[in-house]
Amino acid sequence: MTETRQLHINVNILNAGVFGGSWRVPENDPLSAYTLEHYVGIARAAEAARLDAVFLADGPGLDPDLTHRPGNSFEPSVLLARLAAETRSIGLIGTFSSSYNDADELAVRLAGLDVASGGRVGWNVVTTAGSIVPRNFGRPGEPDHGARYERASAVTSRVIATWAGQAGAAPAPTSPQGRPVLVQAGASKDGIALAGEHAEVIFTAAQTIEEALANRRAVDEQAARFGRRPEQVAILPGLSTVIGSTESEALARRQLLAELVPLPYALGRLGAQLGFDLTAVDLDSPVPRDALPAPEDAGGSQTFYRLVLGIIDREQPTYRQLLRKLGGGAGHRIVVGTPEQIADDIETWHRAGAADGFNVMPDALPSGFDDFAQQVIPELQRRGLFRTEYTGSTLREHLGLPVQPPLLAAPPVLAGTW
Known part of the structure; x- marks a missing residue:
């Protein structure tokens, strides 16, 4: 074996x-x-x-x-x-x-x-x-x-x-x-x-x-x-x-962690990754994939930018859903x-x-x-x-x-x- x-x-x-x-x-x-x-x-x-x-x-x-x-x-x-x-x-x-x-x-x-x-x-x-x-x-x-x-x-x-x-x-x-x-x-x-x-x-x-x-x-x-x-x-x-x-206990903790993330912090992190200010964005509107530059043309960390693009391509999330997915800007799985x-x-x-x-x-x-x-x-x-x-x-x-x-x-x- x-x-x-x-x-x-x-x-x-x-x-x-x-x-x-x-x-x-x-x-x-x-x-x-x-x-x-x-x-x-x-x-x-x-x-x-x-x-x-x-x-x-x-x-x-x-x-x-x-x-x-x-x-x-x-x-x-x-x-x-x-x-x-x-x-x-x-x-x-x-x-x-x-x-x-x-x-x-x-x-x-x-x-x-x-x-x-x-x-x-x-x-x-x-x-x-x-x-x-x-x-x-x-x-x-x-x-x-x-x-x-x-x-x-x-x-x-x-x-x-x-x-x-x-x-x-x-x-x-x-x-x-x-x-x-x-x-x-x-x-x-x-x-x-x-x-x-x-x-x-x-x-x-x-x-x-x-x-x-x-x-x-x-x-x-x-x-x-x-x-x-x-x-x-x-x-x-x-x-x-x-x-x-238990699984329900883990899910409840995940919900608590989402609620504890300060929204201005999460928006600032995501805005830095996407390359534009999100302070006035409608959180329940879809993230406009077509408006985002290619990874090679983006500033900052291309690794995390590619990660965010991958999530957007797979899940077509709203801004609110994307923020939750990222744990307030953490980025890793x-x-x-x-x-x-x-x-x-x-x-x-x-x-x-x-x-x-x-x-x-x-x-x-x-x-x-x-x-x-x-x-x-x-x-x-x-x-x-x-x-x-x-x-x-x-x-x-x-x-x-x-x-x-x-x-x-x-x-x-x-x-x-x-």
Whole structure:
């Protein structure tokens, strides 16, 4: 009998939770995301459940508008250092912008974290879209999509070369995993090319198994083009979970979460994705698909724009229905049900080859993750789909990825510094 492939599961500690109103759920402290104890507690619970890693999303921006939900309260490298000291085995993945970080400084910072953690660090490589961040750096506006990805490729290559001692600096300190794991999120043509070139773990936003399989084929083709083996690239879609002890309880919680999302926040998020102001729109009118630009012509994140277009094409929703579908702007696939039903969904995607695992984004933190760790993980373990103990000590070992030797090729020259 063929051995069942083991799932890889991370938890995304997205401040108070993935939903726009998650900080308002009655069982959680609305200000907990501004405390270290919040993140440490979730990381320890994730380690006790034997998850592969905790995942920190981030953008190098100081958004002045905290009217409708908390923001990210700690810079990732600072928080990862604390989590490394508070845990022993779980992986530690942080998001660091290729658009606004200096490659050589970032390489040294991540290498130091990797050594300090005993080889447990991963770097989620992202380009940064939006108007707030460039203003924080004294720039008049953001570069176009293609320029962001051109720089991302060059910055990532430079960071890898610096780790190998090929960028005019001494080699990075020795880590048990060789170098940090490279994670990438982005489903545009440029994003898939970057994933094929560098990524070892890919964080996707697929809504259907068919979308996920198409994305995997595209990534595999790009990986092969760069001389890489597709089986050494793990695909981990984002998965937002709403869990109840019964199906009706889960559906009632989903309804509560929809009601708790501040409408101005949800409209602002969706308007940013669609590219126009929605403050005066009739919420019960259909979203005008014909008025929306092609993904290649849209600004901001093409990944989430494509996701929204896919929902519009499949379901022809009103604005109100689309806002509810997106959880107030969260964007990732939402699964609602009992622990067994959540496990069924995870198993279906995994056995179809659509996912090697998931980047789990609980509805509200910490309560939603407590339910996942204490109820869904044991169900996956009973089915033989998830580990009951760690068999290694590094993130690469958890993910089944090889230790990476130094590169032999010279690093490219960085693209323009806009």
